[in-house]
Amino acid sequence: MSQYIKNFQKFRPLLAELVSRDVKIKYRKSVLGVLWTLLNPLLMMVVLSFVFSHLMRFNVKNYPLFILSGQLVYNFFSESTSSAMSAILNNAPLIKKVYIPKYLFVLSRIASSVVNIMASVSALIFMMLFMKVELHYTIFLGIIPIFFLIIFSTGVGLILATVTVKFRDIMHLYGVFLTALTYLTPVIYPISFLQSSRIAYTVVNVNPLTNMLTMFRDLVLYGTIPSISSFMLSFVTAMAALVIGLVVFYKKQDKFILNI
């Protein structure tokens, strides 16, 4: 174990460099640069809240904030897992030539998405101030569901990266899956909206993101503290995903080089 930690210590600078490279390249040659991480969620929020407050009327107070918070959680998951998924393949030239602990590539992709979610959180807080919504002290606890979300996504990312090395077509399938997931997560509608349909209600509740998102909204937007059981549930799902991800990745990582 100590050997693993020592190895990680040695390559920690690389993790930082990989993340800064991702961020640098993404915004190089754009005039507004890093500001886009803030603008992006805001613009999406404008579009979505405009569309949905005219097309379908959900009875939700401060709908733009509702959407923004939903997007923040969903986008983090979809962005981090789909970029983690191609982490090993995209770094194939490197993996073939030098020894680097391979999980580092997956971690760096997740970490780049963490940078983005931090910007989205600032955008959310900015909007809350702008709309003169009451800020609750529980907003600081919002970090807890986000933390679970990051752990959960890391686990899923590790599994996806492993599978993708062997089967490339998973990438296309996953794209479709993510689209479905947008609607299976209460991003644009409140869960109460589904009460008429038992099946939809169950499916959406089985989705681990739902619980994390609901906790986040409760803490940040509504100032209520979720039940201990939802904390435990999120904790257990996140940890389970991480452990499975690590085991799968660890078992297969020596074979990566033969398939990339």
Next chain:
Amino acid sequence: MEEPIIEVNHVSMEFNLSAEKIDSMKEYFVKRLKNQISYNSFWALNDINFTMKKGEAIALIGLNGCGKSTLLKTIAGVYKPTKGQVTVRGSMAPLIELGAGFDMDLTAEENIYLNGAILGYSRAEMERYYDDIVEFSELHDFMNVPIKNFSSGMLARLAFAIATIGKPDILICDEVLSVGDFRFQEKCEKRIQKMLEGDTSLLFVSHSIQQVQKICDRAIWIEKGHVVEDGPTSVVCPKYNQAYQPE
């Protein structure tokens, strides 16, 4: 007696060359059902044994495809051997492929830090080596240029300068001296020789027997994944030359 710095114990490396490359799930399951998946097993390395003492300079010689690079990569930790064990005691500077991990969109300066990190150096350490790297690569005027605009010679110079910083215990060189112009090759050779005068050990792969004789004192001749002969360069190299002498 001092412990050897590299120990290669009965190392074998198997590659499963699937007759066709299967990389989609659909293909995999269809072929699986039809029982059409076949592998050609190929042993790139076959029971390789050797140890390297501190300060030694060993050359691996052999024809193309004999397993030299596979062996180097196994020692560098890129491959995990199918059988056997590699033990390395000390830090390694792998010059297996120069510029592995260069990002073409980043500038030379940014790439120095990125590449340093790949070799396991922190930013602070790299800052200390920075001037030396610029000096050696002779690229003063180009540090803020994205390296996609570099010529291959410039890339090689930068890569070599980064790879040879610090005082590694083991330097692994695979054909890297064949880059750049004549003058720069000499400069690289000098640098390697200077490192050898220190405590660094060298594992060297080259097709130039002249270079091998100049730099190394021991040679291991490999053919089809087996060690043919292991001994002083003065003994092995002439035999090697003779074996492959065109009629």
